Amino acid sequence: MEQIGYETHAPALDAIFHALADPTRRAILSRLAQGTASVNDLAEPFAISQPAVSKHLKVLEGAGLILRDIDKQRRPARLNAQPMADAVAWLEEFKSFWTDSFDQLDTLLETLKKNQPEGGSDE
Template sequence: MHVDPLTATFAALADPTRRAILARLARGEANVTELAEPFAMSQPAISKHLKVLERAGLVTRTRARQARPCRLEAAPLKAAADWVAYYRAYWERSFDQLAAHLDELQLQEPSDERKD
């Protein structure tokens, strides 16, 4: 089953452990042992999280001697940010329209009060 990249990105970002791993990798490469340090979970559990991040294209692992350092791949995050920005613009337009409507109602209010 093929999952589109945006769905894979958001699914990977849904977990707080994976978001923390990405935050750590934003500071630079790290191996599984280094990534596991702040968590109360095993290295195999961290490896499972890394596999999800790899499938989403958010992390790559390279082979340097015996180590396999992980690196953040930010391109999928850009696609997710662009998607969110589109809807943010939609909501900003909607709020601007609501504000204009409320301003219009407030301008009409004094004339309505004079009729009573």
């Protein structure tokens, strides 16, 4: 169902944010930023099973955030950070909004300070 008046983004962006929404997956990505790792390596610091880690890896792979190699019976994972650029670009669209909002808040606070009677608080 198409929403009128709303820009549609690539489904990949939805998958990226879904993948990044889970703290375990973010921790896995942080670990993979240090280099390639096997499922065993990735499961070690967590109190979850290897199959659970494999499920997280499938989500990350589906979002394009990791790539899996085939090395005999192992399937080591490695970080593919390029898709995160799409998420960063989308978030950057809001940077001017927040900058303008904070500038307006600063202006209001300065005005309130100038209009406050001398002698401190008004309690």
